[in-house]
Amino acid sequence: MSSLTTIADKLRGAASVGIVCHVNPDADTVGSALALWHWSKSQGKDTVVYCQDGIPRHMGVLEGAQEVTADLERLGAMECLVAVDCGDEGRLGGAACYVGQRAVFLNIDHHGTNSRFGTENLVEERGATAEILYDLLCHMGWKLTPEAGACLYAGIVTDTGKFCFSNTTPQTLRIAASLMERGIDADRVIEAFYRTNSWERTCLMGACLGTMTRHFDGRVAILTLDLDMLRRCGAQASDSEGLVNYAVDVEGVEIGALIQEKAPGMCKLSLRSRGRWPVDGLAAQFQGGGHRNAAGGNVAGTTADGKAALLAAIQERYHL
Secondary structure: OOOHHHHHHHHHHOOEEEEEOOOOOOHHHHHHHHHHHHHHHHOOOEEEEEOOOOOOHHHHHOOOHHHOEOOHHHHHOOOEEEEEOOOOHHHHHHHHHHOOOOOOEEEEEOOOOOOOOOOEEEEOOOOOHHHHHHHHHHHOOOOOOHHHHHHHHHHHHHHOOOOOOOOOOHHHHHHHHHHHHOOOOHHHHHHHHHOOOOHHHHHHHHHHHOOOEEEOOOOEEEEEEOHHHHHHHOOOHHHHOOOHHHHHOOOOOOEEEEEEEEEOOEEEEEEEEOOOOOOHHHHHOOOOEEOOOEEEEEEEOOHHHHHHHHHHHHHHHHOO
16 A cells, blocks of 8 residues: 555656546545645646546535546646546546556545555545545645635535544544634535535425335335436436435434436446445445445446345345
8 A cells, every 4th residue: 555655756756647536526536636636736737637527516616626627638648647536447437548557547545445446556444535635735745725625624524424424533523623724614615515505406306305215114215316307307417416315314214325317227326324234345236335334336227127126135135
């Protein structure tokens, strides 16, 4: 496993840096990427942040978000590539074509299931990849700006569920406190991510919650979301972010799932769980992975097909 010093040396030595967010981006990958973008720009380096799917509109509150591009050719022109919060090559989107083809491809991530696809891999199980970026930027002696700090704070606060998930550690809280002491606008981040929903997302939320079903004596709750629901609500796929939490938050539920149609014949599976019910292994059965209590994968067919496959896998895995 690579050290902070090794990663720092590779970054310092590069004339240009390309930073890769994962597909279907969340605030941790975007916030981590933008914080590193702020550092790289401050060092006078040619820098680009690549995201195949673009970023959700509410993340526009993060300084530098307007610079994110889906231009793969521009990414390929960079000397050093850095993937942030990408558990495996499949999460890189089009940027996966550069794995094994570049002399420097840094992999910085907090998923225990990470496939270590980089030439250098800095992988630690933490509350968020943004925590690792905080350590790295401080290790390099950079004075974090409030703008970069806000990007990291967004990644941390969302991946820890507003510091409610079990991945929240004393160190997580110390980093968050340090970011606030550096003058970040925490209220602006919270307002954008938790207190502001578009009409389209609100419509989608209502439609999706109406699909919820409970199984195995109420210990499992499943939501479904298809392309027609998105069309009727005028919503984007990114508007579904966080909806799975409504399933696991139901009293008595141990495993919550969202089965979301991404394209005809293919669905994305999001899983959340409580305490003793790990879902990372369950996600692995669906070509995915993640954390003990938050993971995801993919399943072929319609949402109904995905639901049937998931219920069968849950019954077999947990002996319900």
